[in-house]
Amino acid sequence: MTEILQPKTTEAPKAPLIRLCPWPEGRSFALFLSHDVDQIHDRELFRVLADANHIRRRLMQGETGDTRLAGIRLARSLFWPKPAPKDFATLLEMEERHGFRSTFFLLHDKYWARHGGRYSLQCPEIQNIARMILAAGGELGVHGGYYRFNDAVRYHESLEAVESSFGVRPCGIRNHLLRFSYPETWRAQAAAEFAYDASYGLPGELGPRGGWPFPFETCDVSKGELLNLMALPITVMDATLFRHLRLEGEAALEKAWRAVEGVIGVGGMVSLLWHNNYFNEPEYWDWQMVYEELLNRLAPLKPWCATGAEINGWWRAKAAVNVQTHPVAGEKTRVEIHSPQEIKDLALEIRSTNEMRTSLPNVRLEPVEGGTRIHFPRLSAGKTVTLEVATSH
Numbered sequence: 001m002t003e004i005l006q007p008k009t010t011e012a013p014k015a016p017l018i019r020l021c022p023w024p025e026g027r028s029f030a031l032f033l034s035h036d037v038d039q040i041h042d043r044e045l046f047r048v049l050a051d052a053n054h055i056r057r058r059l060m061q062g063e064t065g066d067t068r069l070a071g072i073r074l075a076r077s078l079f080w081p082k083p084a085p086k087d088f089a090t091l092l093e094m095e096e097r098h099g100f101r102s103t104f105f106l107l108h109d110k111y112w113a114r115h116g117g118r119y120s121l122q123c124p125e126i127q128n129i130a131r132m133i134l135a136a137g138g139e140l141g142v143h144g145g146y147y148r149f150n151d152a153v154r155y156h157e158s159l160e161a162v163e164s165s166f167g168v169r170p171c172g173i174r175n176h177l178l179r180f181s182y183p184e185t186w187r188a189q190a191a192a193e194f195a196y197d198a199s200y201g202l203p204g205e206l207g208p209r210g211g212w213p214f215p216f217e218t219c220d221v222s223k224g225e226l227l228n229l230m231a232l233p234i235t236v237m238d239a240t241l242f243r244h245l246r247l248e249g250e251a252a253l254e255k256a257w258r259a260v261e262g263v264i265g266v267g268g269m270v271s272l273l274w275h276n277n278y279f280n281e282p283e284y285w286d287w288q289m290v291y292e293e294l295l296n297r298l299a300p301l302k303p304w305c306a307t308g309a310e311i312n313g314w315w316r317a318k319a320a321v322n323v324q325t326h327p328v329a330g331e332k333t334r335v336e337i338h339s340p341q342e343i344k345d346l347a348l349e350i351r352s353t354n355e356m357r358t359s360l361p362n363v364r365l366e367p368v369e370g371g372t373r374i375h376f377p378r379l380s381a382g383k384t385v386t387l388e389v390a391t392s393h
């Protein structure tokens with residue numbers, strides 16, 4: 001395909017500056033919503049013990065919380081346990097209101113251990129929950145187990161356990177408690193055939209770890225190897241706000257929003273990690289409130305909200321796109337865009353004050369400040385699209 005983009009204006013020659021937009025459709029930032037599913041049962045020994053301990057520490061050591069609400073929560077779990085799907089229905093509805101979808105990392109690890117799995121992948125409740133998630137367009141990933149940490153064989157077992165239980169092959173993983181060691185964690189995850197890791201974040205800090213809010217390809221510099229595993233850095237985790245930083249209510253919301261705004265400001269990927277088991281809990285009302293309010297603030301900004309699998313796939317496809325420019329006669333520049341794999345909604349910006357037109361099928365031009373954005377709804381694998389841009393009249 002070749003098309004001449006004709007300038008309509010008569011301005012002085014100016015070389016176009018080409019740039020690939022970082023996100024599909026030229027959206028200004030991405031949004032990755034995710035949930036670590038540590039527990040789903042309201043009446044469960046470790047949950048009851050943790051709540052009883054919380055009340056004891058509240059009374060004897062002044063731990064923050066509300067003794068009355070904690071007591072009601074404990075009694076409820078013993079006598080009128082909350083149905084397991086309830087919190088998932090709440091958060092899926094909250095996301096669906098804005099057209100958002102999310103990723104759920106399922107814990108598959110030693111059952112009946114302090115840091116182990118609190119549910120079996122075979123139990124009818126999680127089967128029902130997984131169907132709800134998939135019906136909503138969500139993704140199932142693996143929550144890397146505490147007792148499987150950095151163990152490629154057992155990570156792979158978890159991948160296969162999720163696949164055989166729910167009929168979808170997970171491509172993403174996030175370690176329980178964000179456990180991470182470099183380079184062992186990424187080496188083990190890559191060897192277990194995961195395509196991306198979402199563990200990259202510090203439990204006690206807001207904002208992306210190391211200040212890098214974009215997906216990146218992991219590597220092992222000690223061996224000089226790229227690992228074929230993308231990392232999706234975390235921006236805000238609920239437990240960071242409420243547990244590690246001990247924030248509450250509006251203060252937690254504003255701190256979280258400041259971290260989010262920073263990522264939006266550089267056009268990065270906002271990644272929120274919220275646990276399912278703090279929804280519909282009067283004692284932990286602000287965990288739900290902050291998540292809901294962050295979504296309310298994010299939605300009007302029109303991010304590209306996608307699952308981890310979609311972000312991983314699109315980012316890799318974009319990274320493989322090759323754009324070359326060649327000067328040609330008549331003060332024009334030829335732009336060749338080659339994509340080795342199919343990519344949808346790629347956008348390219350040409351910094352030129354010349355107004356442009358095109359008759360290329362399915363290609364849309366959009367004037368943006370200082371230039372033109374060119375939208376390619378679909379580029380086929382292995383095809384090259386050529387544009388000629390007039391750089392003067």
Ligand SMILES: [Zn+2]
Nearest residue numbers: 036038176177
């Ligand atoms: Zn966890």
